[in-house]
Amino acid sequence: MAKTWQGELFEWGKAFALAIILALVIRMFLVEVYIVDGNSMQPSLHDEERVLVNKLVYRFKGPEPQDVIVFRYPKEPDRDFIKRVVAVPGQTVEVKNGKVFVDGQAIEEPYLKTPTHGAFGPEVVPEDALFVMGDNRNFSLDSRDPSVGFVPIANIKGKAMVIFWPLPSLGLIPH
Numbered sequence: 001m002a003k004t005w006q007g008e009l010f011e012w013g014k015a016f017a018l019a020i021i022l023a024l025v026i027r028m029f030l031v032e033v034y035i036v037d038g039n040s041m042q043p044s045l046h047d048e049e050r051v052l053v054n055k056l057v058y059r060f061k062g063p064e065p066q067d068v069i070v071f072r073y074p075k076e077p078d079r080d081f082i083k084r085v086v087a088v089p090g091q092t093v094e095v096k097n098g099k100v101f102v103d104g105q106a107i108e109e110p111y112l113k114t115p116t117h118g119a120f121g122p123e124v125v126p127e128d129a130l131f132v133m134g135d136n137r138n139f140s141l142d143s144r145d146p147s148v149g150f151v152p153i154a155n156i157k158g159k160a161m162v163i164f165w166p167l168p169s170l171g172l173i174p175h
Contacts, residue, residue: 040134
C-alpha cells in the first residue's frame, strides 16, 4: 500500500524530532562547542577558533596539569574562559625568573613562545581548586589575577579536545 503524503510527513517529523532530542542530549551531557575569545591561549589556540569540549571526561577522573579546560569565570559565572591547568590541589605553584615552578620544579612548556613575566607565589593550590594560566602568559587574565584566582573544580565545564574551525586549524589541542 502506498504511503500518503501525510504519513510521509509524519515519518519525517518523527525523524526530525529524534535528531533534535539526540543533539540536545549530546550537547547537554557529552560535548559542547566553545568559541575562543581573545588571544590569551596563543599560540595553541587563536581568537575565533571553534573547539569541541568533552563534558564527560571529568566525571571519571580529575583534571591534570597541561589539560586545556573551559570553565565558568568565578567573578562572572555567565562568562566562560579557556585556560591550561598548571597545578592541581595540594601542589605549590610559583612564577619567577621567567618560568613557572610546580612543587619547586620548573615545568616544561613547549607551547610557550616567550618567558613568563612577573612573579607569583609560592602558593599552595587549595582542595577542590586549580591554578590555570593562558599560553600567552603575558597577555592572559588567569589564576595570577585576584579576579580569577584559584578556579573551583565545580566551575569546570570540560576539557577542550579538538579545534574544528576554521578547517586549516583542524586538529587535536596539545596537552
